[in-house]
Amino acid sequence: MSSPKDAARADVEAFRRDLDAVRGAIAKRIVGQAAIVDGLLTCLVAGGNVLLEGVPGLGKTMLVRSLAEAVDLVFSRIQFTPDLVPADVLGTTILAVADGGERRFEFRRGPIFANVVLADEVNRATPKTQSALLEVMQEHAVTIGGVTYPMDEPYFVLATQNPLEMEGTYPLPEAQLDRFLFKLEVGFPTRDEMHSILDRTTGKDVPKIEKVIGKERILAMRALAREVPVTRHVTDYAIRLLEATHPANKSAPEKVKRFVRYGASPRGAQACLLAAKIAALGDGRFSASTDDVRRVLKPALRHRVLLSFEGEAEGIKADALLDEVLAKVPETV
Secondary structure, three states, X not given: OOOHHHHHHHHHHHHHHHHHHHHHHHHOOOOOOHHHHHHHHHHHHHXXXXXXXXXXXXXXXXXXXXXXXXXXXXXXXEEOOOOOOHHHHHEEEEEEEOOOOOEEEXXXXXXXXXXXXXXXXXXXXXXXXXXXXHHHHHHOEEEEOOEEEEOOOOXXXXXXXXOOOOOOOOOOOHHHHOOEEEEEEOOOOOHHHHHHHHHHHHOOXXXXXXXXXXXXXXXHHHHHHHHOOOOHHHHHHHHHXXXXXXXXXXXXXXXXXHHEEEOOOHHHHHHHHHHHHHHHHHOOOOOOOHHHHHHHHHHHHOOOOEEOHXXXXXXXXXXXXXHHHHHHOOOOO
């Protein structure tokens, strides 16, 4: 008869094996971008939304499609454009006529009703349309005409955006940014990676991705992640890191006090701890550490740190400020 410790070890090993299976399936089509893939998988398990930012042509959409093909979930893609309206995303109520001539109102679901929703180039839509995502990203439900429609779990939104300095874009509202668990910045591939990309995309063989895990397994992995214990010491470290992003806090580094208008919200600490638990499981451990918190700090907080006017004028990056926070905040007090 196995002990609870043996059972926990087996659960952790199964979690790691399934995560590696999805990672391997994606790697059949996507070259490099290991950190981005890990971030996507963290959000998949956590049930959190993710924002992918990068210039056009870096494979953001292909990456999301590859993830959707590797998991047995319903996938939907919405191309955001300036003329898109909320009803195009959420759905609308129409007047339907039955066979007997009876008329009744019927709700036609929009593309937001899926398990994995790709909001492609989300910052090209107007703020009114962007705000249509707020409820579903947080509550996993939409309210139309006074009726609430819950989403089928697991559910998460993957949004891509081009950098804000490019033409024809609208900045995402702070309230919407805060509903993304992670913001992942997709960088340019190396020369060797470019060779592999060109070989895969210009040859006659197109890599196919097989589904490796399904809905029930993802929900089980999510439940396991929330059971990972976190000591008071680790939680306190995450809180102190969060506090150091606020310029009014005495522990904030000088650069934060100078260049930050408002620090990360409590959702940032929640994102750090949950992502740290998943990082620990991915390494085969059933306990999160301060190192896990440090690993996930930037993707969890970079979009939650709001720069002041001086910070924007100086071209300060949130990642540089978070590096200061990591350097100045001790792990123990």
